[in-house]
Amino acid sequence: MADTKTGVKRKLVDVPDDFSDSDDEIAPVKDPKVDKSRSCPYLDTINRRVLDFDFEKLCSVSLSHLNVYACLVCAKYFQGRGRKSHAYTHSVQINHHVFLNLHTLKFYCLPDNYEIIDSSLEDITYVLRPTFTKDDIENLDSNTKLSRAYDKTTYLPGIVGLNNIKANDYCNVLLHALAHIVPLRNYFLEEKNYINIKLPPGDIMCLLSQRFGELMRKMWNPRNFKAHVSPHEMLQAIVLCSKKRFQITKQGDPVEILSWFLNALHASLGGTRKAKSSIVYGTFQGRMKVFTKKIIPMDTPEKDKEELLKTEEYKETVTETPFLYLTLDIPQAPLFKDELEQNIIPQIPLSSLMTKFDGVSEKEYKTYKDSTIKRFQLTRLPPYLILCMKRFNKNLFFIEKNRTIVNFPIKNMDFTEYLSKDPEVQKRNPSASYDLIANIVQDGEPGPGKGTYRAHVLHKSTGKWHEIQDLHVADILPQMITLSEAYIQIWERKDRKAEEGDEKPKTQRQPEN
Numbered sequence: 001m002a003d004t005k006t007g008v009k010r011k012l013v014d015v016p017d018d019f020s021d022s023d024d025e026i027a028p029v030k031d032p033k034v035d036k037s038r039s040c041p042y043l044d045t046i047n048r049r050v051l052d053f054d055f056e057k058l059c060s061v062s063l064s065h066l067n068v069y070a071c072l073v074c075a076k077y078f079q080g081r082g083r084k085s086h087a088y089t090h091s092v093q094i095n096h097h098v099f100l101n102l103h104t105l106k107f108y109c110l111p112d113n114y115e116i117i118d119s120s121l122e123d124i125t126y127v128l129r130p131t132f133t134k135d136d137i138e139n140l141d142s143n144t145k146l147s148r149a150y151d152k153t154t155y156l157p158g159i160v161g162l163n164n165i166k167a168n169d170y171c172n173v174l175l176h177a178l179a180h181i182v183p184l185r186n187y188f189l190e191e192k193n194y195i196n197i198k199l200p201p202g203d204i205m206c207l208l209s210q211r212f213g214e215l216m217r218k219m220w221n222p223r224n225f226k227a228h229v230s231p232h233e234m235l236q237a238i239v240l241c242s243k244k245r246f247q248i249t250k251q252g253d254p255v256e257i258l259s260w261f262l263n264a265l266h267a268s269l270g271g272t273r274k275a276k277s278s279i280v281y282g283t284f285q286g287r288m289k290v291f292t293k294k295i296i297p298m299d300t301p302e303k304d305k306e307e308l309l310k311t312e313e314y315k316e317t318v319t320e321t322p323f324l325y326l327t328l329d330i331p332q333a334p335l336f337k338d339e340l341e342q343n344i345i346p347q348i349p350l351s352s353l354m355t356k357f358d359g360v361s362e363k364e365y366k367t368y369k370d371s372t373i374k375r376f377q378l379t380r381l382p383p384y385l386i387l388c389m390k391r392f393n394k395n396l397f398f399i400e401k402n403r404t405i406v407n408f409p410i411k412n413m414d415f416t417e418y419l420s421k422d423p424e425v426q427k428r429n430p431s432a433s434y435d436l437i438a439n440i441v442q443d444g445e446p447g448p449g450k451g452t453y454r455a456h457v458l459h460k461s462t463g464k465w466h467e468i469q470d471l472h473v474a475d476i477l478p479q480m481i482t483l484s485e486a487y488i489q490i491w492e493r494k495d496r497k498a499e500e501g502d503e504k505p506k507t508q509r510q511p512e513n
Contacts, residue, residue: 040109040116042097046124048150050075053128054218054230057102061086069099069108072124077102081110105129127225130217132189140220141182141460150225157220159459161228161471168235168248169470173455174258175231176468177438177490179219180457181384187279188213189220197270204241205268211237212265228471241268251450254440254488255388262324275322284324286382288357289420291375292317295364320379325386328353329363330402350408353389357418378418379425381432385415385491391442406486410478411435413491434491441484456481
C-alpha cells in the first residue's frame with residue numbers, strides 16, 4: 001500500500017481485532033529507505049488547542065479504562081487500535097490519524113498502525129505526565145518568570161485556575177491552599193516518593209495520593225497548554241475514597257473535607273499513629289495538653305459536693321493529644337447599630353481567639369450525659385499551623401453565620417504565649433513566629449454547605465498575594481486579605497535563616513517563550 005502523501009510503499013501488518021494491550025507489541029515492517037516512524041505526514045493535523053488530559057482516561061464509546069488512546073486531532077479518547085477497535089474506526093471514518101497511548105505515552109498513526117517517533121511531540125507527553133527533577137523543585141520558589149500557555153495567555157506556575165464542575169469550589173480552595181505548602185508540594189512533585197507504597201489488598205486509598213500528586217504536578221507545570229487545570233480526576237478520587245461522603249455536585253464544607261482529607265492522605269501514604277510517619281503528619285501535626293474536669297450537677301446538695309470533689313471522677317485529668325488543625329471560637333456578634341440603623345460588624349484580634357489555648361481559659365462542653373470544663377495548652381507547634389474559624393452556629397431553626405472580622409497580621413504572628421512554659425516544651429519549639437501563606441473565605445448565604453468560597457494564596461517567588469476563585473485569578477493587596485471573613489488559615493513557621501536574612505530582591509517577571 002502506498003502512503004497518499006509520501007508515495008512510499010509500505011507493507012501493512014494485520015493487528016488483532018480485540019482491544020487488549022497486545023496490539024501495542026506489533027511492530028510495522030519498515031521500509032529500508034524511509035523510516036516512516038520518523039516521517040509521519042499527519043503531524044501538522046495535531047490540534048494542541050483542544051488537548052486536555054485532565055479528565056478520566058475512559059474510552060468515549062465503551063467507557064473502558066483499558067488500553068485507551070487520545071486522538072490528537074479532536075482530543076477524544078478511544079479504546080484499542082486493532083482493526084475492530086474504536087480508535088481504528090474513528091481514524092477511518094473521521095480521517096484523524098495521530099493517536100497517543102495514555103499509558104505507554106507512545107504515538108501511533110492509524111489506520112496504518114505504526115509508531116511515530118518525533119521530538120516535536122515531547123511537549124504533549126510532558127503536559128500529560130509532567131516530571132520534576134530535584135533542581136526543578138529547588139528552583140520553584142526562586143523563579144519569577146511567567147509561563148506562556150499555547151493560547152498566548154501567561155500564568156505563574158502554581159497560580160492557575162481550577163474548573164468548577166458544578167459545586168466543588170469548597171474542594172478547589174483547599175487544593176489551592178495545600179498546593180503552596182512547600183514540603184507537601186515538593187514531596188508530591190516527585191512521583192517516586194509514593195508510587196510504590198504498598199497498602200493492604202483491596203485498599204483504594206492509594207488512589208488519593210496518586211491523584212493528588214498528578215494534580216500538584218499539573219498545577220506547577222511551567223509548560224501547560226492552558227492557564228488552568230481541571231481537578232476532575234482528583235475529585236473523583238475524593239468521592240470514591242470518601243464513599244460518596246463528599247460530592248462534586250453538592251456544596252460542602254472546606255473544614256469538614258480538610259479534616260477527612262489530611263487523615264485520608266496520611267493513610268494513603270502508609271502512615272501510622274507515630275509522629276512524622278508521613279509527610280502529612282510531619283508538616284501539620286502538633287501536640288497539646290487537655291485539662292478536663294467534670295462538673296458537679298447543679299441539683300447536688302452542698303454537703304455532697306465536697307465529697308464528690310475528692311473522688312477520682314471529679315478530679316482534673318491531663319492528657320496530651322496530637323492535632324492537625326486548631327478550631328477557634330468566634331464570640332457572638334453584638335447587635336449594635338450605627339446612626340443609620342445599619343448593623344455594625346464587630347472585629348476581634350486573632351490573639352484573643354488564641355487565648356483558648358493559653359492553658360488558663362476554660363470552656364464548658366456539654367453532652368447528653370454530663371458537662372465538663374476543659375483547658376488547652378500547646379506543647380508543640382507544627383511547621384505549618386492550620387487555624388479554622390468557627391463561623392457557623394446552629395440554632396433551633398436555621399444555621400447562623402458569625403460575620404465578625406478577625407484581625408491578624410500577615411507576617412510575624414507570635415504564638416509563644418500559648419505554649420507551655422515547661423523548659424522541655426520551650427526547647428522543642430525554638431521558634432513560634434509564623435507568616436500567613438493561605439486564607440480561605442466563605443461568601444454568600446450562611447451555612448457551611450452554602451455560599452461560595454475563594455482562596456488567597458501567597459506566591460513565594462514573587463512575594464505577591466493572589467485571589468483565586470475557580471477559574472478567576474487576580475492579584476490582591478495584603479491589606480484586603482485582613483478585611484475578609486477568614487474561615488481557614490494556614491501559617492508557615494519562620495526559620496532562623498528567614499528571620500535573619502534579607503528579603504529577596506524583586507526582579508521583573510518576563511514570560512517564557
